[in-house]
Amino acid sequence: MNDINEIHLCDWPDCMEEGCYPAPKNPKNLRDRFHFCLEHVRAYNKEWDGLKGFSENDLHSMRTGATWDRPTWKIGLNSPSKTAAETIAGNFRDPYKLFDEDTAKRQAAEQAEAKIPAEIKDACALLNLPFPIEPEKAKQQYRKMVKANHPDLNQSNPEKAERQLKEINLAFQKIKAFLNKKS
Numbered sequence: 001m002n003d004i005n006e007i008h009l010c011d012w013p014d015c016m017e018e019g020c021y022p023a024p025k026n027p028k029n030l031r032d033r034f035h036f037c038l039e040h041v042r043a044y045n046k047e048w049d050g051l052k053g054f055s056e057n058d059l060h061s062m063r064t065g066a067t068w069d070r071p072t073w074k075i076g077l078n079s080p081s082k083t084a085a086e087t088i089a090g091n092f093r094d095p096y097k098l099f100d101e102d103t104a105k106r107q108a109a110e111q112a113e114a115k116i117p118a119e120i121k122d123a124c125a126l127l128n129l130p131f132p133i134e135p136e137k138a139k140q141q142y143r144k145m146v147k148a149n150h151p152d153l154n155q156s157n158p159e160k161a162e163r164q165l166k167e168i169n170l171a172f173q174k175i176k177a178f179l180n181k182k183s
């Protein structure tokens with residue numbers, strides 16, 4: 001990875017694969033792109049015709065699960081009859097309910113943390129990633145760390161940056177493998 005702009009992760013929510021396949025975000029702006037893994041670029045392309053009426057903001061909200069008020073839009077992930085609302089409901093956690101269940105949730109998180117292998121804990125510490133591990137947060141931290149430690153931006157000590165970059169990559173791979181095993 002010599003070019004900082006070549007580092008892409010799949011933009012699909014919660015997917016931690018490499019995003020090797022660019023896809024335009026909007027039919028009117030073909031230059032601005034998502035990057036997806038093979039599985040998700042296929043899913044995205046399949047939906048392309050159905051997406052033409054949506055703005056980039058709509059798309060982004062839907063992809064990130066920030067909105068859930070488009071129950072008629074079919075996302076067609078695994079099952080073609082699955083609506084966006086159903087799909088997004090899977091990702092969405094009611095903040096008020098969360099508040100009520102705060103204690104239970106914290107205990108669950110502590111229990112989950114206790115079961116996490118030491119090397120995964122170390123990897124999370126390196127990426128400055130809190131528990132429980134959220135894939136989107138992991139991607140975000142990984143991108144941030146890669147940028148901050150890119151040798152091109154650390155000319156005073158590129159060897160050290162290179163070394164750190166390797167550790168960051170390794171940590172991310174471990175976290176990814178851990179999350180994949182769990183789900």
Ligand SMILES: [Zn+2]
Pocket residue numbers: 010011012015016017036037038039040
């Ligand atoms: Zn993907």
